[in-house]
Amino acid sequence: MKRNLIILFLILISTLLNAQTITVKGRVLDSTSRKPLAFVNIISESAKSGTMSDIEGKFQIKLPEGTCCLKLSYLGYETLEYTIDYSKKIQNIFLTPKSIDLDEVTVFPGVNPAHRIINLVIANRDNNNPENLPEFSYVSYDKMVLTADADSLMKMDTALMDTSEIKVRKLLDKQDFFMSETVTERKYMKPKLNQENVIATKVSGFKNPVIVFMLSQIQSTSFYNEKINILNKNYINPISKGSTRKYFFLLEDTTYNDKGDTTFIISYRPRINTRFDGLKGFLYINSNGWAVQNVKAEPSKDTTGLTIQIQQLYEQIEGHWFPTQLNTDIIFTNMKVSSGKHSYALVAHGTSFLKDINLHPGLRKKDFGFHEVEVEDDATKKKENFWNKYRTDSLNARERETYRVIDSIGKETDFDKYATTAQSLMSGVIPWGPVDFDINRFFHYNNYEGFYLGVGAHTNHKVSKVFSFGGFLGYGFRDKTFKYGVDASVLVHKPSDSKMRFNYYYNVLPSGGTSFFTDNNQIWNTNYFGQFFTTRMNLTRGYEINYQFKIKALRDFSWNLGLIQQTKQAYGNYIFTPFNAGTPPQVYHFSMASFEFRYAYREKIMQTTKGPVSFGSDYPVIWFKYTQGIKGLFNSDFGFSKIDLRVLHTINTNYTGSLTWMLSGGIATGAAPASELYAANGTYALFSIYAPYTFGTMRANEFLSDRYASLFLTWDFKDLLLSIGKWKPQLLLLTNLSIGTLKHPEEHINYSFKTMEKGYYESGIVIRKLLNLQLYDIGVGVMYRYGPYSLPKTGDNFAYKVSLFYAF
Numbered sequence: 001m002k003r004n005l006i007i008l009f010l011i012l013i014s015t016l017l018n019a020q021t022i023t024v025k026g027r028v029l030d031s032t033s034r035k036p037l038a039f040v041n042i043i044s045e046s047a048k049s050g051t052m053s054d055i056e057g058k059f060q061i062k063l064p065e066g067t068c069c070l071k072l073s074y075l076g077y078e079t080l081e082y083t084i085d086y087s088k089k090i091q092n093i094f095l096t097p098k099s100i101d102l103d104e105v106t107v108f109p110g111v112n113p114a115h116r117i118i119n120l121v122i123a124n125r126d127n128n129n130p131e132n133l134p135e136f137s138y139v140s141y142d143k144m145v146l147t148a149d150a151d152s153l154m155k156m157d158t159a160l161m162d163t164s165e166i167k168v169r170k171l172l173d174k175q176d177f178f179m180s181e182t183v184t185e186r187k188y189m190k191p192k193l194n195q196e197n198v199i200a201t202k203v204s205g206f207k208n209p210v211i212v213f214m215l216s217q218i219q220s221t222s223f224y225n226e227k228i229n230i231l232n233k234n235y236i237n238p239i240s241k242g243s244t245r246k247y248f249f250l251l252e253d254t255t256y257n258d259k260g261d262t263t264f265i266i267s268y269r270p271r272i273n274t275r276f277d278g279l280k281g282f283l284y285i286n287s288n289g290w291a292v293q294n295v296k297a298e299p300s301k302d303t304t305g306l307t308i309q310i311q312q313l314y315e316q317i318e319g320h321w322f323p324t325q326l327n328t329d330i331i332f333t334n335m336k337v338s339s340g341k342h343s344y345a346l347v348a349h350g351t352s353f354l355k356d357i358n359l360h361p362g363l364r365k366k367d368f369g370f371h372e373v374e375v376e377d378d379a380t381k382k383k384e385n386f387w388n389k390y391r392t393d394s395l396n397a398r399e400r401e402t403y404r405v406i407d408s409i410g411k412e413t414d415f416d417k418y419a420t421t422a423q424s425l426m427s428g429v430i431p432w433g434p435v436d437f438d439i440n441r442f443f444h445y446n447n448y449e450g451f452y453l454g455v456g457a458h459t460n461h462k463v464s465k466v467f468s469f470g471g472f473l474g475y476g477f478r479d480k481t482f483k484y485g486v487d488a489s490v491l492v493h494k495p496s497d498s499k500m501r502f503n504y505y506y507n508v509l510p511s512g513g514t515s516f517f518t519d520n521n522q523i524w525n526t527n528y529f530g531q532f533f534t535t536r537m538n539l540t541r542g543y544e545i546n547y548q549f550k551i552k553a554l555r556d557f558s559w560n561l562g563l564i565q566q567t568k569q570a571y572g573n574y575i576f577t578p579f580n581a582g583t584p585p586q587v588y589h590f591s592m593a594s595f596e597f598r599y600a601y602r603e604k605i606m607q608t609t610k611g612p613v614s615f616g617s618d619y620p621v622i623w624f625k626y627t628q629g630i631k632g633l634f635n636s637d638f639g640f641s642k643i644d645l646r647v648l649h650t651i652n653t654n655y656t657g658s659l660t661w662m663l664s665g666g667i668a669t670g671a672a673p674a675s676e677l678y679a680a681n682g683t684y685a686l687f688s689i690y691a692p693y694t695f696g697t698m699r700a701n702e703f704l705s706d707r708y709a710s711l712f713l714t715w716d717f718k719d720l721l722l723s724i725g726k727w728k729p730q731l732l733l734l735t736n737l738s739i740g741t742l743k744h745p746e747e748h749i750n751y752s753f754k755t756m757e758k759g760y761y762e763s764g765i766v767i768r769k770l771l772n773l774q775l776y777d778i779g780v781g782v783m784y785r786y787g788p789y790s791l792p793k794t795g796d797n798f799a800y801k802v803s804l805f806y807a808f
Helices: 002-019 113-123 151-155 162-172 384-390 397-413 415-426 527-534
Strands: 021-030 041-042 051-052 058-064 069-073 078-083 092-097 134-148 180-187 193-203 229-230 233-236 247-254 262-270 279-286 291-299 306-317 320-337 342-357 373-375 429-432 436-438 443-446 450-459 467-476 479-492 497-511 539-552 553-571 586-601 603-609 609-613 620-628 642-652 660-671 686-691 706-715 730-741 760-772 776-786 798-806
Touching: 041 058, 041 247, 051 058, 069 092, 078 092, 113 247, 113 262, 113 279, 134 162, 162 320, 180 384, 180 397, 193 384, 229 291, 233 291, 279 306, 291 320, 397 415, 415 429, 436 467, 443 527, 527 686, 527 798, 730 776, 760 798
Parallel strands: 021 092, 193 373, 373 603, 686 798
Antiparallel strands: 021 058, 041 051, 041 069, 069 078, 134 180, 134 342, 180 193, 229 233, 247 262, 262 279, 279 291, 291 306, 306 320, 320 342, 429 436, 436 450, 443 450, 450 467, 467 479, 479 497, 497 539, 539 553, 553 586, 586 620, 603 609, 620 642, 642 660, 660 706, 706 730, 730 760, 760 776, 776 798
């Protein structure tokens, strides 16, 4: 009885207290641009109640009845005492900008007080990082709008405008140029098991968009990682270890809330005369856990053609600080809308709202799919009643008009067709009705075939989404030989990328070459350049069956099983002495089985509406292949075994660029001709194109091995060493090493080669971006050969290179 009376008393007191308070809602805007202001400090006149505006400038605050005013303070703006208008449901409050310069130098006597706070944040970083939680899940709603940064035009007196300015203003008064929305369910388990399932996506002008716009792909969701990723570029986090030596911090303001917590507002930027990819902006640090409460950030250096700004808002969820809102603004300074004498940059504004946050969802590994990002089949078909469940506000008239106008233009112009064509071109094909033409089959060049002209094509999804067939026909003008082939593939299971492929071909294959099932041989891939120097090839008639697949429990692996039957003609007058086949040219018969996998730990793969797209892995990527020659099967002449390995990894350092290393090796056991062994990949010419992961000073087919190991090291200083205005050449330091043996060199006759038991060494430099044309860049380099296999004439050890790198 006594306990019930106490509870009743507490309820009564709570009711009386609530009756004496009122909730005021509002939005804080820039008085000049009318843009929302995030993280504005707002307190009552008595200073007993306080809050901050969110990323959209919105706020709500509980106040005692009769409260007259709110006091608003914000960095870079005049402090304002605002009189509350209780007749309005939403208070629109405008702050006036004042001049502020983050780049001015401030000198402190003694210790910088901001450093103590930053060091406390760094010390608590692991505790506050959401990705150190055992698990979590949430739903995010993302919205992206593309418009023009035309504030001055919108304020201009119409009497002073010409016809074109009036036309652009009328357009911008009613609509934007583009809009997209996405709803995503995210699941996460430590360590780094992540999946984002796109359950709805909508892009103005498109019925079936090939690209899913997700803010998580534009900026890091958490601001606690060592590096912050913005538009696929990494920047050194101002709260990373040792940051106080590289960043300048300034304690700008201190605020308090009604919970007794203190918020420290600290500006930051890279120190003068430091060279690294850094950020500048503001950190809002809460003394409760010394955690990031809000953050504003943008790259400290000019990014060519882009200005990027991000904002993040954190709230306490079950006692842990967790991001709840993300903001991204991208200003395309090189893309402008012309209007009369003036032009206005395009600007993309993206917002992301995280809700239904659950820090204990009870996840299991089997709850995660095959890819990090998957798109539901009906994601583009959701109705308005579905969208309204996730939107924070209903679409306004401007947004509805944007969809209406752009959708009608997209339907009339067929945006989907153009987008599919662009994606197809990036995939190496040109779509034409129900057929995709293979760009690689049109032409290529190597030192064996000379110039090759031909055609290749396959049926596309317009014929079938499951089945595809095609072929190729071509002619080499140096070897004077026609090549041809046909193939068919069947998509067995789309989520696991399971595909069965059947091939028949009459073609030439590199002698002593190694390939893996995921190799990308597009002509704009720099790894393709090494093929120009191929001088020994084998005319081959082949049949292959391959089955490629993924396993859900091992989603970081891709697998391939193959059966191969080939008839190869030896190169020139080559004779393999254990094979008694009379006078040259010898003809060999092979039957082989292969087992391959590719392992990329926590690779970021997006399963889009048009297929999987990889955003890479932060860890070493491993390729493995085992091949077994089966003597006697289908008249096969050889029984041998081969194991091939490749490992590729890039290590990004904080302040000195990145080191990319590739290790490759192979072992061949049993009797096998030179075509099945290992020819070191030499790409020497006195003046030639630079081909990564090859030996630039080694002559083609100079060395032959039945077991070998090669290591390629590339240190990329990026633009950290030299930057003159917008001219930012990029220095690469290269060192390549290889060693190999050949058990029975005497078995290979009429075939010039050396062995490299003593080890092969070369080093050099390449200077990229001497000419930067955005889509590609051109540079120069030089390589030098040294060690046991250096040549007697010093000049013969040098090779001079022209580098060509593509931006895509």
